[in-house]
Every structure is written in structure tokens, then in C-alpha cells.
Amino acid sequence: MATHEGSGMFIRVEVGEPLASDAESAKRLAGICPVDIFAAAPEGVGIVDENLDECILCGLCLAVGPAGAVRIIKLYDNNAPLEA
Amino acid sequence: MRFYEYEAKAVLAKRGVPVARGGVAHSPDEAERIAREVGGEVVLKSQVLTGGRMKAGGVQFASTPEEARAHADAILRLEINGQSPRGVLVEAKSPVKKEFYAGVIYDAVAKLPVAIFSDMGGIDIEQVAEEHPEHVARAHFSTFQPFQEFRMKELVASLGVSGNELGALTRVMSKLAQTFLAHGLTLAEINPLAQLEDGSFIALDSHLDMEDEARDGQAALLAELGIGKEETRQARPPTPFEIRGAEVDASDHRGVAGRVVEFDGNLGCVIGAGGGSLTIFDALRKHGGRPANYCEIGGNPSVKKACGLTKLILSKPGVEKICVIMNVVSNTRVDIVARGVIKGVVESGYDPAEKIAIFRIPGSWEDEGFKILEKYGVDYCDRTVPMSEAARRAVEKVKAGA
Ligand code: SF4
Numbered sequence: 406m407a408t409h410e411g412s413g414m415f416i417r418v419e420v421g422e423p424l425a426s427d428a429e430s431a432k433r434l435a436g437i438c439p440v441d442i443f444a445a446a447p448e449g450v451g452i453v454d455e456n457l458d459e460c461i462l463c464g465l466c467l468a469v470g471p472a473g474a475v476r477i478i479k480l481y482d483n484n485a486p487l488e489a
Numbered sequence: 490m491r492f493y494e495y496e497a498k499a500v501l502a503k504r505g506v507p508v509a510r511g512g513v514a515h516s517p518d519e520a521e522r523i524a525r526e527v528g529g530e531v532v533l534k535s536q537v538l539t540g541g542r543m544k545a546g547g548v549q550f551a552s553t554p555e556e557a558r559a560h561a562d563a564i565l566r567l568e569i570n571g572q573s574p575r576g577v578l579v580e581a582k583s584p585v586k587k588e589f590y591a592g593v594i595y596d597a598v599a600k601l602p603v604a605i606f607s608d609m610g611g612i613d614i615e616q617v618a619e620e621h622p623e624h625v626a627r628a629h630f631s632t633f634q635p636f637q638e639f640r641m642k643e644l645v646a647s648l649g650v651s652g653n654e655l656g657a658l659t660r661v662m663s664k665l666a667q668t669f670l671a672h673g674l675t676l677a678e679i680n681p682l683a684q685l686e687d688g689s690f691i692a693l694d695s696h697l698d699m700e701d702e703a704r705d706g707q708a709a710l711l712a713e714l715g716i717g718k719e720e721t722r723q724a725r726p727p728t729p730f731e732i733r734g735a736e737v738d739a740s741d742h743r744g745v746a747g748r749v750v751e752f753d754g755n756l757g758c759v760i761g762a763g764g765g766s767l768t769i770f771d772a773l774r775k776h777g778g779r780p781a782n783y784c785e786i787g788g789n790p791s792v793k794k795a796c797g798l799t800k801l802i803l804s805k806p807g808v809e810k811i812c813v814i815m816n817v818v819s820n821t822r823v824d825i826v827a828r829g830v831i832k833g834v835v836e837s838g839y840d841p842a843e844k845i846a847i848f849r850i851p852g853s854w855e856d857e858g859f860k861i862l863e864k865y866g867v868d869y870c871d872r873t874v875p876m877s878e879a880a881r882r883a884v885e886k887v888k889a890g891a
Contacts, residue, residue: 414832459825482864
């Protein structure tokens with residue numbers, strides 16, 4: 406499990422600071438993602454690599470922090486970010 | 490999925506339907522022990538998921554435990570229609586006075602279960618219905634309303650049954666119907682339902698079929714019967730390829746990506762689902778294609794599951810290309826299936842543009858799906874191209890080796 410960012414074959418997830426190291430935000434992200442892409446690790450937000458490509462582009466995680474704190478990148482679409 | 494007779498009887502007994510004393514044996518020793526415990530004359534029946542047991546010698550009677558042992562030894566070695574027996578059911582031989590038929594099936598036209606009763610049991614109900622229709626009665630019942638026993642009473646009484654027999658047969662019919670409802674069955678049949686010389690009733694033979702989709706909801710019952718997820722219980726024993734297909738489908742609760750049936754062609758099929766799969770399969774054959782497999786995808790399987798299914802199909806020797814075809818989908822996401830299939834192709838070491846003959850899944854999130862397909866150079870089409878035409882294109886590509 407990488408921390409703060411991870412890339413699948415189709416989806417890349419990035420979580421910026423200070424959100425990435427905030428334990429409360431990590432818990433919220435882990436709870437909100439329907440396909441378990443986030444994990445609440447001791448050092449903050451963990452990314453579960455094996456689930457990255459399951460991202461359903463629901464955008465729920467984007468609302469956990471301020472705009473741009475969490476970015477979902479569509480690698481198959483010229484790295485277009487998922488819009489909130 | 491079909492149950493063995495001993496399993497069907499265990500399910501019915503639990504629901505209060507009387508069955509003969511006995512048990513299933515897996516060795517001659519065990520058969521002898523059960524026969525001794527039962528006492529008196531016993532019947533031994535091969536446990537196979539096929540008909541023709543009696544004719545093949547898979548049903549024998551024994552007067553002593555020693556004789557039961559000898560018969561069990563022979564029955565356990567006997568292959569019936571290519572099936573080796575799961576065991577041998579050893580039961581007390583019942584003194585039968587009269588035989589009836591009790592059944593429940595799902596009437597797909599009425600969209601309701603229908604209970605069927607006949608006072609001519611022991612032969613195929615289809616034959617009775619054809620030759621003696623006046624001896625067959627039917628009654629539909631609701632899957633939503635609370636079960637009403639009087640419907641079964643009306644059913645049984647409609648063939649002139651009265652008195653104590655009416656009460657007893659109503660109870661058996663009601664328990665059978667409730668078993669059907671409780672366990673997601675598509676068929677629940679007792680034939681013959683025997684009236685013994687003392688007037689009581691007993692299920693002499695029984696056949697239960699469970700809806701495949703009900704398996705998850707019936708996990709407790711299946712575990713109790715010792716039926717694992719890998720046991721597909723289809724018309725013939727599953728091939729290793731089919732067992733792996735069932736494992737892929739069981740690997741994740743999301744959607745369906747499995748129900749694999751193996752054929753000997755060169756075109757792998759990632760197709761779905763139910764009627765759609767059958768239509769696509771027929772279209773491939775009509776255009777001269779040789780499908781390597783049948784399968785079903787649908788209900789929004791996860792990327793991992795679609796990937797696993799694709800890898801499995803590509804691992805089959807002789808598969809030259811795969812076609813990915815579904816009807817217009819509303820409950821499955823095109824982009825998720827596209828991701829899974831492409832990932833499966835890449836992880837198998839192939840180029841998606843080469844290996845996927847055609848991708849024709851229009852519907853939910855198709856724009857996102859089409860972006861993925863374009864990125865990997867996969868030939869795809871939308872809903873303006875009929876499934877039959879997509880099948881034709883796939884077949885042509887395989888034939889051309891393109
Ligand atoms: S967009 Fe939805 S599915 Fe994707 S990572 Fe965020 S919460 Fe999870």
C-alpha cells in the first residue's frame with residue numbers, strides 16, 4: 406500500500422498535504438469511497454493500489470477536502486482530472 | 490442447480506414432509522450399517538443427477554444388511570449416463586397402497602408459481618397430463634401475499650380427494666409450496682408421493698432445482714448440505730475451465746462474470762447476459778463462428794471480475810480472439826467492463842487492439858467506455874450496430890486472422 410498517491414492502469418489518485426497526513430480525513434476518505442480505494446493508515450491517507458482501477462468516478466472523495474486536495478486522474482483520457 | 494435425491498429429501502424433511510428412514514452411504518460398509526439401523530427390507534438408490542437409474546440397475550432392493558452391502562458395492566461402481574454416483578441412498582422399503590404426484594414449478598407466462606397435483610403418481614407428469622388430463626390439477630399462488638393453505642386444499646379437492654386424505658395431502662402440498670418459496674426453487678417435485686398401507690403419506694422420490702441466482706441467499710442451506718460454490722450442478726460435471734469460471738464469479742459479490750460453459754471453438758466470448766448471451770451465441774453460430782465458450786456478464790461486475798473472466802477465456806488453448814458483446818445495458822457500466830476486459834487482455838500478454846475482435850456494449854457510461862477503447866485501439870461499436878452484425882464482424886475477423 407502506497408501512501409498519498411497511486412496509479413492503476415486507468416486511474417491515478419493523488420491526495421495533497423495537509424489532507425494526506427490528517428488522520429481524521431483519512432478515516433473519512435476510507436469510509437466514503439464505495440470501492441475501498443482509501444485506507445486510514447497511521448501516517449494518514451493510504452491508497453489501496455489493487456482497488457484503484459475499480460474507481461467508479463463518483464466524486465465523493467473530492468468533497469472531503471478543499472478543492473484540489475484529492476485528485477482523480479483518468480489515465481485513459483489524456484490525464485483529465487475528475488471534475489467535482 | 491439440481492439437488493441429489495438425498496439432499497432434496499433432507500430439505501423436505503426439515504420442512505416437515507415425511508420421508509423414509511435411512512441415509513446416504515458412500516461405501517458398502519456404510520450401506521450395511523444404515524440397512525442394519527433401518528431394519529427390515531431396504532431400497533438402495535444410486536445418487537446421480539440424471540434419469541434412468543432403475544433401467545441402469547441403480548435401484549436395488551435388499552432383505553438383509555449383507556445383501557444391502559453387496560448391492561451398494563455394485564451401485565457405487567455403476568456409471569449412469571456418464572455419471573459416477575455421489576453415494577447410495579439406503580432407505581426403508583415402504584408398503585405402498587397408492588401413488589400421487591405433487592409438484593411446484595414457476596409459470597413464466599403467469600409470472601407466478603404453480604402447484605400441480607395428480608392422483609396418478611410414479612410416472613412422468615407430462616405423460617399423465619397428455620394421456621389423462623382429468624387427473625392433473627393446477628393452482629397458481631402468490632410470491633408476495635402470505636401463503637394460503639386453502640389454495641392447496643382446493644387444488645387437492647378438485648380431483649375428488651376428501652376426508653383424512655384431503656387433510657394429509659393438503660399439508661404435504663403446502664409444505665412443498667412453502668419449501669419452493671423459502672429456498673428460491675424453480676422446481677420442487679415429489680413423485681411418487683406414496684400413500685402407505687396405514688394411510689400415511691411419504692415422499693418416495695423427490696427432485697428439487699434451485700435458481701442459480703438464489704445461491705447466495707441460500708448460502709446457509711447449501712453449507713448445511715455441504716454444497717460448495719465450485720459445484721455448478723449442471724447437466725454434466727463441470728470441466729476445470731468451468732470450475733475456474735465459477736471461482737471467478739464467486740470471487741466478488743458485485744455483478745455476474747462467469748456462468749462459463751466450455752466449447753471447442755476459437756472465438757472467446759465475453760458476452761451477457763441471460764437471454765442476451767444466448768442471442769449472441771446463436772448469432773455467432775449463424776455467421777459460421779466457432780465459440781470457445783458461453784458465459785454471462787451483467788449486473789455491473791467489478792473490474793477485477795471482468796478481468797478475471799477475460800484472462801480465463803484467453804487462457805483456453807485455441808482461442809484466437811475474443812468478442813465482447815452485450816445488449817444495451819442499464820445496470821452494467823460500459824467503462825467498468827471495458828477496463829476489466831482490457832486489463833485482462835494486457836495481463837495475458839496481448840495487445841487489446843489485436844485480441845479483441847469487437848467490443849459492442851452500449852449503455853450506461855458508454856462515452857467513458859468508448860474513450861478507454863479508443864485509447865487502446867479496440868474496434869468498438871455503439872447501439873446503432875445490432876448484436877447480430879457485431880457478431881458477424883467478430884466472426885469475419887477470426888476467419889481472416891486479422
Ligand atoms: S471518485 Fe468515488 S470511487 Fe473514485 S476514489 Fe473517489 S470516492 Fe472512490
